[in-house]
Amino acid sequence: xxxxxxxxxxxxxxxxxxxxxxxxxxxxxxxxxxxxxxxxxxxxxxxxxxxxxxxxxxxxxxxxxxxxxxxxxxxxxxxxxxxxxxxxxxxxxxxxxxxxxxxxxxxxxxxxxxxxxxxxxxxxxxxxxxxxxxxxxxxxxxxxxxxxxxxxxxxxxxxxxxxxxxxxxxxxxxxxxxxxxxxxxxxxxxxxxxxxxxxxxxxxxxxxxxxxxxxxxxxxxxxxxxxxxxxxxxxxxxxxxxxxxxxxxxxxxxxxxxxxxxxxxxxxxxxxxxxxxxxxxxxxxxxxxxxxxxxxxxxxxxxxxxxxxxxxxxxxxxxxxxxxxxxxxxxxxxxxx
Amino acid sequence: xxxxxxxxxxxxxxxxxxxxxxxxxxxxxxxxxxxxxxxxxxxxxxxxxxxxxxxxxxxxxxxxxxxxxxxxxxxxxxxxxxxxxxxxxxxxxxxxxxxxxxxxxxxxxxxxxxxxxxxxxxxxxxxxxxxxxxxxxxxxxxxxxxxxxxxxxxxxxxxxxxxxxxxxxxxxxxxxxxxxxxxxxxxxxxxxxxxxxxxxxxxxxxxxxxxxxxxxxxxxxxxxxxxxxxxxxxxxxxxxxxxxxxxxxxxxxxxxxxxxxxxxxxxxxxxxxxxxxxxxxxxxxxxxxxxxxxxxxxxxxxxxxxxxxxxxxxxxxxxxxxxxxxxxxxxxxxxxxxxxxxxxxxxxxxxxxxxxxxxxxxxxxxxxxxxxxxxxxxxxxxxxxxxxxxxxxxxxxxxxxxxxxxxxxxxxxxxxxxxxxxxxxxx
Numbered sequence: 001x002x003x004x005x006x007x008x009x010x011x012x013x014x015x016x017x018x019x020x021x022x023x024x025x026x027x028x029x030x031x032x033x034x035x036x037x038x039x040x041x042x043x044x045x046x047x048x049x050x051x052x053x054x055x056x057x058x059x060x061x062x063x064x065x066x067x068x069x070x071x072x073x074x075x076x077x078x079x080x081x082x083x084x085x086x087x088x089x090x091x092x093x094x095x096x097x098x099x100x101x102x103x104x105x106x107x108x109x110x111x112x113x114x115x116x117x118x119x120x121x122x123x124x125x126x127x128x129x130x131x132x133x134x135x136x137x138x139x140x141x142x143x144x145x146x147x148x149x150x151x152x153x154x155x156x157x158x159x160x161x162x163x164x165x166x167x168x169x170x171x172x173x174x175x176x177x178x179x180x181x182x183x184x185x186x187x188x189x190x191x192x193x194x195x196x197x198x199x200x201x202x203x204x205x206x207x208x209x210x211x212x213x214x215x216x217x218x219x220x221x222x223x224x225x226x227x228x229x230x231x232x233x234x235x236x237x238x239x240x241x242x243x244x245x246x247x248x249x250x251x252x253x254x255x256x257x258x259x260x261x262x263x264x265x266x267x268x269x270x271x272x273x274x275x276x277x278x279x280x281x282x283x284x285x286x287x288x289x290x291x292x293x294x295x296x297x298x299x300x301x302x303x304x305x306x307x308x309x310x311x312x313x314x315x316x317x318x319x320x321x322x323x324x325x326x327x328x329x330x331x332x333x334x335x336x337x
Numbered sequence: 338x339x340x341x342x343x344x345x346x347x348x349x350x351x352x353x354x355x356x357x358x359x360x361x362x363x364x365x366x367x368x369x370x371x372x373x374x375x376x377x378x379x380x381x382x383x384x385x386x387x388x389x390x391x392x393x394x395x396x397x398x399x400x401x402x403x404x405x406x407x408x409x410x411x412x413x414x415x416x417x418x419x420x421x422x423x424x425x426x427x428x429x430x431x432x433x434x435x436x437x438x439x440x441x442x443x444x445x446x447x448x449x450x451x452x453x454x455x456x457x458x459x460x461x462x463x464x465x466x467x468x469x470x471x472x473x474x475x476x477x478x479x480x481x482x483x484x485x486x487x488x489x490x491x492x493x494x495x496x497x498x499x500x501x502x503x504x505x506x507x508x509x510x511x512x513x514x515x516x517x518x519x520x521x522x523x524x525x526x527x528x529x530x531x532x533x534x535x536x537x538x539x540x541x542x543x544x545x546x547x548x549x550x551x552x553x554x555x556x557x558x559x560x561x562x563x564x565x566x567x568x569x570x571x572x573x574x575x576x577x578x579x580x581x582x583x584x585x586x587x588x589x590x591x592x593x594x595x596x597x598x599x600x601x602x603x604x605x606x607x608x609x610x611x612x613x614x615x616x617x618x619x620x621x622x623x624x625x626x627x628x629x630x631x632x633x634x635x636x637x638x639x640x641x642x643x644x645x646x647x648x649x650x651x652x653x654x655x656x657x658x659x660x661x662x663x664x665x666x667x668x669x670x671x672x673x674x675x676x677x678x679x680x681x682x683x684x685x686x687x688x689x690x691x692x693x694x695x696x697x698x699x700x701x702x703x704x705x706x707x708x709x710x711x712x713x714x715x716x717x718x719x720x721x722x723x724x725x726x727x728x729x730x731x732x733x734x735x736x737x738x739x740x741x742x743x744x745x746x747x748x749x750x751x752x753x754x755x756x757x758x759x760x761x762x763x764x
Contacts, residue, residue: 004425005370010525012375017532020483033531035524035539037741047372082483082527083450083491088425091529093562094522097514097595098507100648105544113499117507120500121526124451126425146594146651149546153683164543178676185676198547200597221676243545272756277581281551303726307677311724314747319757329752335727336745 011046013085019076020083022069027074041074042066048078086126095121097224100147107157149197157201159225160195163204166227167192170234172209176224177217180303185223190215191235194243205243207235216246259308265321267298269308272315294319302327349390368399373417378426382449382487387431387441390414418442447490453480454533457495480533492592501534509542514598518555549598553621558593560627561602565590568638570630571604576623587630589639591616594651603650613642616650618659655684657718667712667737668693670705673728681729685710697733707732717742 014034019025031038033214047065067073087095096118103114152160166173173192178185188210198201202219211228271279273291280286287293299305305324309316318325380396381388393414400410408693418428427448433441481487496504508527512520527538564571571590576583588604595601600621609615631634668688671681684733688707690698701707712718719741722729731737 005374008371009374009424014525014528034528038625047369048375050684078484079487080382082485082601083488084532085405085426085449086451087526087529088522090425091522091526094511094519095526096508097519098509098511099503100501100595101510102507110503113497113503116497117500117503120494120496121504123494124454124530126427128422128425128427145590146596146597146648148594149544150597167543178674178679180675180677182676183674186691190607194501195543195544196547197598218676220680223679265534278578281578282549284550305699307724310748311720313744314751317751317757324364325752325757329749331726332745332752334748335730336742336749 005327008044009048012048013081015041016048016076016078016081017084019074022075022077024065024073024075027066027072038072039250040042045074045076048076087121087124087127089128091123092121097147101149104148105152105160107159107161110161132225150200150202152202156219156222159219159222160202162194162227163192163219163223167195170236172228172232172235174224174228175204175217175222175225178221178223180301180307186210189228189232190217191237193237193241196243196246205246255320258319267297267299267305267318267324268294268320269297270294270317270319271312275312275315299324306331347578347581354404368402368432370420373397373399373413374421377417377421378449379416381428381442381444382446384443387433387443389433389436389438389441391437394441397430398680425590446487447492449489450488451529452492452494453482453496454530455493456501456534457497459614496530496534501530501536504530505536505540506542508538509540510544510546511541512539513544513546515546516552516555539728545628546598551599551620551622553600554624557621558600559625559628561590561621564629570635571602571627571637572630572632572635573619573627574625575619577626578623583625587632587635588617589641590648591641591645592650593621594647596651601651603647613645619628655717655721657714657721659713659717665715665737666712667710667731667735668697669708669710669722670701670730670732670734671708671728672702672705672730673725675728678725678728679724681708682706684708693733694735697735697738700738701732702730705730712737715740724750 011034015030018030018033019335020131027038027041031041034041036044065075065152099114099118099121103111106114106164138234153200163173165171168192172189174187174189176187188208190204190206190208190210192204192206196205203215204219204222205211206217208215208282271293273287276287276291276293279295284291285295299321302324306328309328318328373375376397376399380393384392388396390411394410399413400414402410405413422428429445430441431441431443433439481494499658505527508523511523514520524538530536531538547563561571563569569590570587572587574583574585574586586608588602588606588608590602590604592603593600594603602619602621602624604617604619605612606616606617607615609617669681669685671678685708688709690701690707693701693707710718715737718731718737722731722741723744731741
């Protein structure tokens with residue numbers, strides 16, 4: 001099937017109901033509503049006119065009028081396609097994926113709405129005749145699709161719900177949090193700026209009032225989350241905040257600031273041939289002739305570096321900085337007892 | 338193209354867009370595909386009864402092209418019909434004894450057009466679905482109905498506010514995954530709903546997903562979806578990362594799932610075992626090629642066990658819990674209390690010091706919490722435990738403890754010198 005023709009058909013079937021009232025409509029606004037460019041609207045309607053005026057056609061009258069100028073308008077009169085098409089299997093499948101993801105994140109009290117939404121969407125699917133052997137796709141069997149961005153247990157779902165509401169309402173949250181290397185949890189009040197999924201884990205990127213800085217908190221290390229009372233002042237998210245700067249190759253980096261005057265530290269790790277292909281698949285890079293791979297990353301957290309490199313055992317080695325090599329060696333000595 | 342800002346309803350000077358006759362008639366030989374599709378749809382939708390191919394040939398200009406052979410025209414029609422079905426259009430083939438081919442084609446308006454949608458009040462309204470007999474056809478504030486008999490038979494369907502909010506969030510979550518095709522499909526679906534309902538089709542979601550580098554091929558995903566729906570075996574050329582081996586295999590698809598940013602096919606590989614013993618997960622972005630299997634027996638039906646639950650199968654598991662074969666009951670001592678080990682304290686089952694051999698019990702550090710894990714892959718378990726940098730230590734059985742210590746010693750060897758040397762002998 002031609003992708004171009006398919007997209008044009010999809011646009012046409014979305015375009016006509018927008019113009020169904022026979023009135024004049026600004027082309028730019030119509031284009032925005034159907035998610036395309038004004039020139040595509042004109043091109044698509046040209047196609048429609050040519051179709052109906054072609055000799056031998058007997059599908060009813062259609063007229064298109066285009067106004068001129070920067071605020072040009074369009075008017076369409078036809079009897080056909082005045083309602084949108086039902087959802088296609090592919091469209092439903094896409095929404096099913098989103099619903100399956102939500103079902104894995106939401107607490108029990110929100111599950112009925114997800115199940116109801118799934119059933120409602122299934123009732124607006126354009127169901128294909130089963131007797132023709134045409135693929136219906138996974139969307140034909142609602143609920144058959146399984147999806148999970150990152151695992152969440154009951155506590156995680158409850159904490160996520162608190163953080164989601166707080167982010168929406170711009171209200172601070174009191175967190176009880178245990179850092180990766182800490183043996184005791186601490187309480188702090190944070191302003192959640194973004195919820196992020198990366199490397200199979202949930203994170204909240206928040207302004208920490210306790211440390212007066214931007215911090216990344218892993219959801220499975222949160223022991224308690226409670227919305228600050230209504231008396232707490234709402235916060236604003238800085239216009240220049242972009243969670244993307246903390247994410248790279250599917251990971252979140254804590255983004256620690258180097259001390260004034262010091263260059264940012266770089267962690268250099270060599271991965272052996274036995275594991276290098278996984279790193280290449282995940283992060284890119286070109287292995288050496290012997291199959292090994294050297295990767296440089298910003299070093300924001302020595303404890304993270306230690307845990308990261310140890311998971312590969314003898315198949316990964318910190319090359320630099322020397323101080324981190326020493327930390328790894330010392331930890332291995334302690335583990336060997 | 339002649340354009341006018343004048344309202345055509347009020348000014349006789351306004352010209353509609355030129356017809357092909359005025360702009361230069363397009364040869365039917367190169368009629369664009371989308372033109373034929375729209376023609377065919379319109380011809381089918383205007384009828385309440387089946388259309389024979391002869392009817393369509395008269396009403397779809399491209400099918401009336403006298404310069405083309407009748408067989409070629411019919412093949413074109415068949416191709417168009419199948420492509421529209423692949424798009425999702427529910428064209429049905431029905432018996433039509435009086436027609437030349439004995440069959441006709443139907444596209445019911447109520448099967449094609451979206452029902453009228455309205456927003457149900459938060460409570461007290463009847464549940465969504467067809468309105469019960471006698472129910473008022475349209476509550477105030479409902480969708481505007483099209484004043485044309487083509488559309489009178491369309492039903493009405495009510496969405497609850499919570500359901501609609503969830504649908505909008507689901508679409509935003511899909512867009513956030515970074516798969517542009519899936520995101521566009523979700524947006525397209527919401528734009529349809531937005532014709533009647535208060536939906537922001539492009540609203541951003543509340544969760545940002547870090548995009549993964551490896552992406553599944555959309556064509557392979559579509560093929561797998563079709564194979565699943567039809568119960569067809571699939572021939573894969575697959576890169577098994579563990580063995581770093583690219584090989585062919587014919588598998589029986591049981592389900593597709595999306596986990597942690599990647600698509601997986603759950604499929605039975607008959608070469609790996611009978612029943613569930615042969616069930617494997619194949620990451621779609623590691624499939625070099627995929628197609629419907631064509632060898633001997635490729636079309637023979639296969640059975641997915643009735644009690645197979647894809648959602649349960651697809652649940653996140655640690656790599657050491659995956660795979661077939663017997664599981665080792667490994668007892669770990671969680672001796673740290675850092676945030677990193679909090680999830681470990683909820684993994685597996687509680688274990689007791691009394692169940693350990695005396696030597697193992699003696700090695701358990703004071704203050705540790707014991708957990709018992711069902712480990713199917715020792716190598717994956719050792720990697721997982723190493724990542725806790727000493728806060729998680731296996732204490733039984735003895736062969737796992739020995740493998741653990743060997744792993745520690747081998748890793749320590751890498752740091753025997755103060756500075757790394759050249760790659761030889763390195764990691």
